[in-house]
Amino acid sequence: MTEETISSAAEEAGKAKPRQRSLSGRLIAVATIWSVVAIAVAGFILVTLYRQASESAFDERLDVYVKAIIGDMAGGEPGKPTRPDNLGEPRFDLPVSGWYWTIVDDRQGAVVFASLSLFGDALDLPALPASGETTSVTSGPDGEEIRILQRRITFNDEEVYRIAVAGATKELREQTAEFAGQVALTLTVLGLGLVGAIFLQVRVGLRPLRDLRQSLANVRNGDAESVEEDLPKELAPLAIELNDLIRSNREIVERARTHVGNLAHALKTPLSVITNEARGTDGPFAAKMAEQAAIMRTQVEHHLERARMAAQRRVIGVSAEIEPVVARLARAMSKIHADKDLDIDFEVPKGIRFRGEQQDLEELIGNLLDNACKWSNSRVCVTVKPAPAAGEGRERVEIEVSDDGPGLTAEQRKEAVKRGRRLDETVPGTGLGLSIVADIARIYGGALELDVSELGGLSARLILPMAQAAVRI
Amino acid sequence: MRILVVEDDLDLNRQLCEALTEAGYVVDHAEDGEEGHFLGDTEPYDAVILDLGLPVLDGLSVLENWRRDGKTMPVLILTARDRWSDKVAGIDAGADDYVAKPFHMEEVLARVRALVRRAAGHASNEIICGPLRLDIKAGKLTKDGASVKLTSHEYRLISYLMHQKGRVVSRTELIEHLYDQDFDRDSNTIEVFVGRLRKKLGGELIETVRGLGYRLGSEND
Numbered sequence: 001m002t003e004e005t006i007s008s009a010a011e012e013a014g015k016a017k018p019r020q021r022s023l024s025g026r027l028i029a030v031a032t033i034w035s036v037v038a039i040a041v042a043g044f045i046l047v048t049l050y051r052q053a054s055e056s057a058f059d060e061r062l063d064v065y066v067k068a069i070i071g072d073m074a075g076g077e078p079g080k081p082t083r084p085d086n087l088g089e090p091r092f093d094l095p096v097s098g099w100y101w102t103i104v105d106d107r108q109g110a111v112v113f114a115s116l117s118l119f120g121d122a123l124d125l126p127a128l129p130a131s132g133e134t135t136s137v138t139s140g141p142d143g144e145e146i147r148i149l150q151r152r153i154t155f156n157d158e159e160v161y162r163i164a165v166a167g168a169t170k171e172l173r174e175q176t177a178e179f180a181g182q183v184a185l186t187l188t189v190l191g192l193g194l195v196g197a198i199f200l201q202v203r204v205g206l207r208p209l210r211d212l213r214q215s216l217a218n219v220r221n222g223d224a225e226s227v228e229e230d231l232p233k234e235l236a237p238l239a240i241e242l243n244d245l246i247r248s249n250r251e252i253v254e255r256a257r258t259h260v261g262n263l264a265h266a267l268k269t270p271l272s273v274i275t276n277e278a279r280g281t282d283g284p285f286a287a288k289m290a291e292q293a294a295i296m297r298t299q300v301e302h303h304l305e306r307a308r309m310a311a312q313r314r315v316i317g318v319s320a321e322i323e324p325v326v327a328r329l330a331r332a333m334s335k336i337h338a339d340k341d342l343d344i345d346f347e348v349p350k351g352i353r354f355r356g357e358q359q360d361l362e363e364l365i366g367n368l369l370d371n372a373c374k375w376s377n378s379r380v381c382v383t384v385k386p387a388p389a390a391g392e393g394r395e396r397v398e399i400e401v402s403d404d405g406p407g408l409t410a411e412q413r414k415e416a417v418k419r420g421r422r423l424d425e426t427v428p429g430t431g432l433g434l435s436i437v438a439d440i441a442r443i444y445g446g447a448l449e450l451d452v453s454e455l456g457g458l459s460a461r462l463i464l465p466m467a468q469a470a471v472r473i
Numbered sequence: 474m475r476i477l478v479v480e481d482d483l484d485l486n487r488q489l490c491e492a493l494t495e496a497g498y499v500v501d502h503a504e505d506g507e508e509g510h511f512l513g514d515t516e517p518y519d520a521v522i523l524d525l526g527l528p529v530l531d532g533l534s535v536l537e538n539w540r541r542d543g544k545t546m547p548v549l550i551l552t553a554r555d556r557w558s559d560k561v562a563g564i565d566a567g568a569d570d571y572v573a574k575p576f577h578m579e580e581v582l583a584r585v586r587a588l589v590r591r592a593a594g595h596a597s598n599e600i601i602c603g604p605l606r607l608d609i610k611a612g613k614l615t616k617d618g619a620s621v622k623l624t625s626h627e628y629r630l631i632s633y634l635m636h637q638k639g640r641v642v643s644r645t646e647l648i649e650h651l652y653d654q655d656f657d658r659d660s661n662t663i664e665v666f667v668g669r670l671r672k673k674l675g676g677e678l679i680e681t682v683r684g685l686g687y688r689l690g691s692e693n694d
Contacts, residue, residue, distance in 0.1 A: 265526050265553035268574035273484040276578050280488075297575050329557065332564040336571070338591055359558045366557025 023209070024202045031198040039191045047180045054172055055147070059135055062149035065089065065165040069101055070153060073163075079156055083113045095119045096142045098168025106152060106160040125164055128152060137169065145169045208232050212239060219246060221355060223319065223467050250318075257359075260307045267300050305436060309443060319467035320358035322384050322397070323348040329362065329369050330382070337373040344373070346382035352397060353467035356444050361464075367437045368401040368460045375405030379455055387463055396446070397466040402453030413450040413458075437462070474589055474633060475517070475650045478502040479509030479535070480524040480551065489522060492578045493585070497612055497628055499653050506530030513539050517649045518546050520588045522581065525552045525563060533566045540567035547588035549581070586610060593636040600635045602690040603678065607635045621673055626651075630666050634679065634689040643686035 069084045076082025081103070091099040092115040102114040102123045111122060121141040125148070128134055132152040140146040148166040155161055208231050218224040226246060229239045271293060278290035330344045354361045365382070372380045380403045387398035408416060417438040437460070438448040446464040453459030476498045480486040483504065490500045501516065503509035506527035513521055513535070525532035536548055547569045552559055555573035563571055569591075570584050586609055590598065598610045604617045614621045614631060623631065629651050634642060647663050648656060667687060671679055680688045 261554050264555070265574075268553040269482045269485055271575035273482065273488060275575055276488045276492075277484070279577070280491075293575075328561055328565065332561045335564055335569060338569070339587060339596070359556060362557040362561065366561070370557075 024206050027202045027206075028195075028198055031202075032195050035191055035194045035198070039187045039194075043180075043183050043187045046183050047176065050179050050183075051176045054176060058147060058167065058169075058172055059149060062135075062147070062165045062167060065101060066149055066151050066163050069103065069163050069165065070151075073103070073155070073161075081112065081155055081159070081161070092117050096140075098140060098142070098144055098146065098170065099166070100140065100146070101163070101165045104162045104164070106162045112161065123148070123164060123166060125150060125162070128162060138166075140166065140168065145173075147172070208235050215239070216242065221319075221467060223353075225318070256307075260304055263307075264300070264304050271297055271300065305439075309439060318357055319353045319355050320361045321351065321353050322361065322399070323350055323352070325358065325361050326365060326382050326384065329366050333369050333373050333380075336370070340373065340376070340378070342373055342376060342380055343378055344369075344380045344382070346384075348382070348384040349386075352384060352386065354397060355465040355467040360440055360444070364437050364440055364462060364464070365399060365401070367434070368399075368462070371434065371460070372401050372403035372405070372458070376403035376455075376457060377405060379404045381453075381455060386466060390445075395466040397464050399462040399464065400459060401462075402455050402459040403457040404453070404455035405457035407452055407457040408450065416450060417448055434460070474519040474629065474636075475499045475501070475653070476585065477509065477512055477516070477518045477521045479504075479506070479513075479521065479527065479532070481505060481527050482524075488578065489581065492582060493522075496582050496586075497625055497632070498585075499629065499651055501653050504528075506532060506535045510535045510538055512654070513544060513546070514542065516654060517646070519592065519650060520585050521546055521548045522585065523548055523550050523568070525550055525554065525559075533563065536563070536566045536568060545592075547592045549584050549588055551576070551581075583610075589636070595636070600638065602635055602638045605631075605635065605674070605678065605689075607632060616674055623670075623673070626662075626666055627670055627673070630663075631670055631674075631689075634687065638690040639688070641682045641685045641688045646686070 065087055068087050072084030072086065073081045084101075087101070089099060091097040092101060094117055096119060097117045100115050100118050100123055102118065102125075103112045104110065104125065105112050106128075114120075114123070118141060123141070124138060126134070126136045126138055128150050133150065135147065135149050137145060137147050145168065146166040147169050148164055150162055150164040152160060152162050211228065212231060212235055215224065215228040219227055226243045227239045229236060229243065231239050274289060274293045275297070278286045278293060326346045326348050330346055334342060334344055369380065369382065380401070383400045383402075385398055387396040389395045416434045434448070434450075441448045441462055441464060444464055446462060449461045449463070451459045451461065474497070476493050478486055478489045478493070478500060479502070480489060481504050486502055486504060490502050493500045498519075501512055501518070503512050507529040509521075509523065509527065510530060512518075523532050523536060527535070532550060532552075536550070539546075539548070548567065550563045550568040550571045551574060552563060552571060553574040560571050560573075569588055572581055572584055586598070590600075590609055598608065600607045600609065606615045606618075607613075608615075609632070612628065614623060614628070630647065633647065633650055644663050645658075648658050651663075667679055667681075678689060682688055
């Protein structure tokens with residue numbers, strides 16, 4: 001399966017099934033919901049408790065007035081109830097103030113005394129149970145909500161009175177509402193603080209996961225060879241497993257490559273023998289053998305190259321610094337082409353890295369450089385510089401190898417990058433040089449472009465992916 | 474010129490030896506790395522053809538050992554592993570050139586010729602010394618433009634002296650470079666061949682330096 005089909009299959013799978021929400025999303029959502037519910041319940045309980053406490057304080061106040069009224073009633077002439085007039089609450093004297101008291105003869109139902117605030121109206125008293133005391137909520141003369149405390153007392157052993165003291169609950173309600181508002185504000189601030197803390201906790205708590213992802217991305221980009229294993233103990237085993245996987249992937253490719261090398265060795269030596277034996281002998285049999293050996297040689301080269309290509313680029317997390325590779329190849333070339341006394345210049349910024357196998361980089365530059373050296377008169381030049389990126393996170397590098405040789409015509413340049421073309425049979429080579437370079441470059445998502453060089457000969461420009469390590473120029 | 478061939482494939486080894494002998498070289502051969510290393514270490518060769526995939530001791534190690542011990546003879550490596558990483562590893566280990574398998578014998582011969590010539594400090598395939606002109610590629614000697622007919626032994630001798638022109642070459646050095654390891658070193662063959670060459674080329678060209686050896690041409694020639 002090719003890379004494209006794999007990624008498109010993954011995309012389809014992604015479409016069919018909704019993406020898993022992020023871990024931090026889940027953690028934050030759950031913690032936030034829980035916090036909001038807890039805070040709401042706490043707020044409700046707080047307000048309820050406050051209301052109950054206020055009501056009970058209100059009732060106590062009414063009770064004090066009832067006791068004062070009883071005291072006043074009994075404090076006058078003996079045997080005769082006296083009108084209470086000094087309860088210390090001016091609102092009992094203000095008309096329709098919301099604060100009222102009344103004393104009713106419980107047997108006849110007649111009002112004996114009433115506060116001035118009632119202004120002659122009768123207070124609508126709810127039924128009083130046998131226990132002799134009740135607190136209830138009802139409507140006052142002005143339609144306002146009042147809270148009323150009634151108590152039955154026996155006066156002089158025979159007269160039974162019902163004493164009722166009422167106060168408007170408006171103030172009580174207002175206070176409760178104000179308290180509720182304050183509680184809501186406080187709890188909202190608290191809630192926001194909590195959510196912020198959760199967010200922070202999740203970020204901090206999940207940082208190792210993000211680090212792991214970054215580390216893996218670095219490996220993928222070829223900026224690192226293995227995943228950082230210094231992680232919390234819950235994640236460390238994962239990193240170790242990942243590294244094992246990367247290592248085994250690398251080993252498989254290495255083994256495949258070794259097998260290809262072994263096969264090459266095993267086939268090429270006998271082929272040399274057959275070729276040379278046939279060439280040293282006359283007759284049709286020898287000619288046939290030479291011809292067939294040549295075909296075998298081409299086939300072997302072709303299939304070995306294909307096998308190598310298949311093994312390439314399957315390794316993740318590798319990159320190679322370009323400068324040492326160019327320096328090494330230039331050194332080797334000046335030895336191989338010692339006769340030509342070539343001037344091989346190279347200009348490579350330190351630290352610039354190719355995202356891929358060092359062997360492939362050597363193969364790419366080696367073929368181009370060897371080609372340039374074969375054809376040049378005296379000068380070969382290698383220039384490496386960052387190229388415009390192909391997109392986000394896809395930095396590229398440009399490697400140009402130019403010579404002052406005869407160069408190629410536009411037609412030849414087009415022909416040269418096709419597989420298995422050799423433009424000049426007299427210059428030794430496998431005939432795969434430039435087309436191999438073009439193929440390897442394509443495997444890496446890069447390209448090979450041929451042009452006329454400033455030196456007058458051929459300019460071969462390679463565009464390759466660059467590892468995202470810091471470029472120090 | 475004496476060449477060492479180190480190749481474990483017996484057929485290929487034989488073919489190389491035959492082709493080199495035919496081209497006028499004296500050839501010693503080894504079939505494994507250890508034997509090859511020993512020969513290269515003890516005998517003076519003008520060039521070595523070294524296969525990299527050898528039994529007992531691999532070619533790269535053989536080469537590295539030679540270079541570490543200060544052996545400077547030119548080495549041509551034969552390798553089936555023709556990736557640049559392999560070639561460069563060979564060059565870095567001290568090889569002077571490489572030929573990838575499968576190869577044509579002509580290519581190996583051309584490379585060996587170039588290596589020997591370069592090692593002696595000559596830039597082209599023609600070495601000129603006074604009236605003498607040696608075409609290494611064609612294996613022909615001319616004097617004042619006229620071709621000189623030589624036997625293979627005579628050719629080897631004059632070729633070696635031409636490569637080393639202007640330098641005194643001892644009798645021992647000549648024997649070491651012109652005959653294989655089984656040659657009887659006490660024989661007076663060298664004197665016989667020098668005598669024959671003097672007859673063909675004129676007595677004054679090959680100078681005898683008493684007690685030291687022979688010299689062809691002057692130092693500034």
